[in-house]
Amino acid sequence: MPLTTRNALLRKPSRIFAAALVAAALVSPVRFAMAEQAAATALTVSLTAPMQRDWPETVPASGWLKPWQEAVIASETSGLRITDVLVDVGSVVTKGQTLVRLSQESVLADLRKQEAAVENAKASLTKAKANADRARQLRPSGALSDEKIVEYLADEQTATASLASEEAALDSEKIKLAQTTITAVDDGLITSRSADLGAVVSAGTELFRMVRQQRVEWQAEISARYLLRISEGLSVKINGPDGQVIDGKVRLVGPSVSTDTSRAIVYVALPADARPRTGLYVTGNIELQTSPALTVPETAIVFRDGISYLFTSGEDQRVQRVRVETGRRNNGEVEIVSGIDRSSKVVTSGGAFLSDNDLVKIAEKN
Secondary structure: OOHHHHHHHHHHHHHHHHHHHHHHHHHHHHHHHHHHHHHHOOOEEOEEOOEEEEEEEEEEEEEEEEEOOEEEEEOOOOOEEEEEEOOOOOOEEOOOOEEEEEOOHHHHHHHHHHHHHHHHHHHHHHHHHHHHHHHHHHOOOOOOOHHHHHHHHHHHHHHHHHHHHHHHHHHHHHHHHHHOEEEOOOOEEEEEEOOOOOOEEOOOOEEEEEEEOOOEEEEEEEEHHHHHHOOOOOEEEEEOOOOOEEEEEEEEEEEEEOOOOOEEEEEEEOOOOOOOOOOOEEEEEEEEEEEEEEEEEHHHOEEEOOEEEEEEEOOOOEEEEEEOEEEEEEOOEEEEEEOOOOOOOEEOOOHHHOOOOOEOEEOOOO
C-alpha cells in the first residue's frame, strides 16, 4: 500500500471524532434549552392531604313529587245550576271556606212546601190526639164502642208517625239547601277545577281537586335489595327542582315490590314549609348508618376514558397518576374507596392538564 494512502486512512478516524465533538457541542445547548423550557413551563399546583370523615351510607333513589293526600270536592245534589265560582286553580283555601254556590230557588220552594206539610201534620196530630184522649176518658162509661175507641187511638198513632215523616222530609230539604253551598273539606291548595259558571251539576260531579294541607311527599323508587335496611324515620336528602337540597323523613316503606322493575316505593314526608310543585321527577339519597370515609375535593378527580384518577406529588416535585375508586359524595367532596391513603399528597385541581411524571411547582399555603 502506498504511504500516502496509509496516512490518509490513519487521519480519517481523527476527523470523524472531531466532527462528533462539534455535533455534540451543538446539540447539548439545544437539550439544555429544552430542559430549561420544560422546567419553566411546569404547572403551579396546590396539594392537600385526604381527610377522614364520618359520613352516612346512602341509598340512591328517584321518583315523583306527589300530594300527601288529595281531596275531591264534588256536588252532593243534582239538577242545580252553578251561580258562583269563588276560587280557581292555585288558590289556598281553609276548611269550611265557600268554593261554589248553586241556585237555590227550587230548593227554597220545596223547603217552604215541606214546612207547610209539617204544619198540616201537626194540626192532624192535634185533632187525632184530642179524639184519642176523649176515647180514653169515655172507655169506662161505655159511651163509645170498642171499635170506635180503637179507631181513635190508631188515628193518633198514624198522625204521630205522619208528623215525624214530614219533619224528616223537612230536614232533608234543609240539607239540600245547605248543599247548594259547596265548601272546602280541609285546608289545602286547589290543583284542578271542573266547576264552570252556569253548568248544571249532578250528584257526584267532581268540581275541584285539592292537596290536603298543602303537604307534598316524595314517592321514591329504590332497589328491592335495600328494603331490609330502610325503616321509618330515616333521614333523606332530596335534590329539589330549584337546585336546593330538601331534608325529608321516611314516612312509610311500601309493602310490595314491582314484579316488572324489582323496585319498591318509599314514601318520604317533606317539611311543612317545603312546598315544591307536584308532578316533578327528582333524585335523592336515603341515609343509613354512619361510617368513616377518606375524602378529597371533587376538583381533584380526573376522568379519562371513564376511569377516575388522582395526581399525587412526591419529594422530587413530580406527579404520579393514580387510579382510584370513588364512593359517596357530599358538600363538594368525594370518598376514595381505594388507590391512596391518608399520607398521600393530592393535587387539588388542574389535573386535566397534567401527565404522569410531570414536574410541578408546589404553591405555598397562606
